């Protein structure tokens with residue numbers, strides 16, 4: 001089967017004008033996206049996500065490496081006809097109304113008048129903008145623009161969707177709606193490639209991920225696998241009686257640590273398997289447990305873990 | 319012709335048709351952008367004001383000079399404002415799309431980059447056509463108001479003004495495919511000024527004395543400029559209108575070809591550069 005996206009040894013170096021220093025935004029990144037999957041492109045700010053996506057959509061050319069989208073070059077008209085793209089923080093022709101904008105894009109896709117008319121109203125309903133279709137885009141809020149961006153990305157009923165931070169700029173309800181939309185598109189057989197710096201968003205939606213950091217690939221695979229290996233942690237929020245000292249955990253199970261929330265409240269983090277005993281000791285020590293649960297692993301912590309793991313593996317190999 | 323040949327030709331024609339649809343869509347967007355731009359509409363109003371004010375100007379002239387002033391000044395104003403529109407819009411439109419990142423939405427659509435340039439050009443041609451028609455109508459009204467005889471050659475004069483603006487648009491689009499708006503504007507104006515001076519240069523070259531004749535290097539450069547630069551004086555028939563010398567359609571057709579040649583040249587160069595650009 002032709003991969004939906006195949007990236008091999010991709011590098012992109014920017015050379016800002018009048019400056020000697022080159023910016024190596026992406027360095028030999030390789031991954032493959034299989035048709036029908038939701039693929040997460042994860043990395044902190046400045047990791048090179050948008051740069052990679054610009055190569056995938058034909059906006060910029062790679063410095064080195066090969067890229068194939070739906071089996072062809074990203075700049076080919078036949079390929080682009082089957083791709084939908086949502087740029088990060090999309091900005092539109094603000095003198096147009098959403099219907100006019102989508103009409104012009106529909107013409108670019110070669111859709112006839114009646115198809116355009118039907119599809120545009122369908123999509124404005126889908127992204128919840130039917131009420132605003134007679135306003136010019138200048139008067140749209142950030143979240144509304146993000147929705148227009150989604151509508152235009154879906155205009156051609158694409159086989160492959162490339163979405164750069166599709167959940168940013170949306171309120172909680174909007175995030176849920178878009179997440180549900182992505183899930184339903186996947187159910188409809190679409191391939192979805194989307195970037196984010198929020199682990200939870202990716203975790204909820206993606207089959208597989210690539211993790212990028214400062215232009216380099218840190219990991220590729222199923223997120224479950226990357227998250228496995230005992231790095232799951234739990235946490236308890238505890239409060240002391242007035243004037244009480246923080247929990248002393250030096251002698252407790254390894255990996256337990258304390259973070260201060262305010263002078264009388266602390267978060268106690270423990271490895272998953274040590275949670276029971278630690279909770280018990282906290283109660284015995286007279287702390288009031290006001291909350292407990294899974295610790296949300298941050299992307300930064302995950303990347304740090306992966307980096308540590310990789311350097312550990314190198315040491316073992318030596 | 320073989321069956322595969324027919325199929326190939328059909329595909330080719332279909333490809334052309336699809337390409338035209340896209341250029342048309344992009345041109346339409348450019349046209350809407352201009353028509354909803356307050357600055358542009360303001361410029362149009364100012365232009366009409368200027369033409370009408372030439373009536374006032376003609377009041378000051380001596381009786382038989384009035385017609386001359388009206389014809390000449392009106393046409394001059396129309397051509398100047400058309401060129402201003404061509405330079406400003408041609409220089410700013412592509413930059414604006416890059417600056418505002420609207421190209422991130424357009425270029426990943428199934429369009430060729432050359433079609434994007436062609437679409438901008440076609441859209442601007444339409445904008446300029448509307449501008450010339452509106453200003454031209456005001457001009458002819460001003461002539462009628464002052465009992466200056468109107469003749470069909472005046473329409474031809476307006477068509478020629480439109481051609482000149484088209485040529486300048488292609489120059490502006492070419493420069494803006496790689497330079498900043500200010501640089502593009504300066505370069506385009508440079509070409510415009512040199513283009514308007516080509517007859518003068520020509521005259522100096524043919525003169526018996528002067529720097530152009532004496533200094534071989536200057537002479538060489540001046541010769542190269544007159545040989546290669548568009549001679550923009552071919553677009554101006556104000557003198558003929560005043561003297562009553564007829565302007566034939568064959569002349570207009572010849573100028574059209576001359577203009578088209580330069581437009582194709584500048585647009586093709588612009589497309590080549592535009593195609594290789596990174597849109598970061």
Ligand SMILES: Nc1ncnc2c1ncn2[C@@H]1O[C@H](COP(=O)(O)OP(=O)(O)OP(=O)(O)O)[C@@H](O)[C@H]1O
Pocket residue numbers: 014015016023024025043044045046047048049050051052088197598
């Ligand atoms: N045009 C450019 N010129 C120079 N450097 C650039 C350019 N575009 C991006 N970079 C640099 O490349 C690196 C990667 O940027 P990129 O926009 O791809 O990051 P990102 O992963 O999308 O980050 P974010 O989550 O903030 O959107 C950054 O260090 C950035 O400064």
Ligand SMILES: [Mg+2]
Pocket residue numbers: 049050051088164
């Ligand atoms: Mg980004």
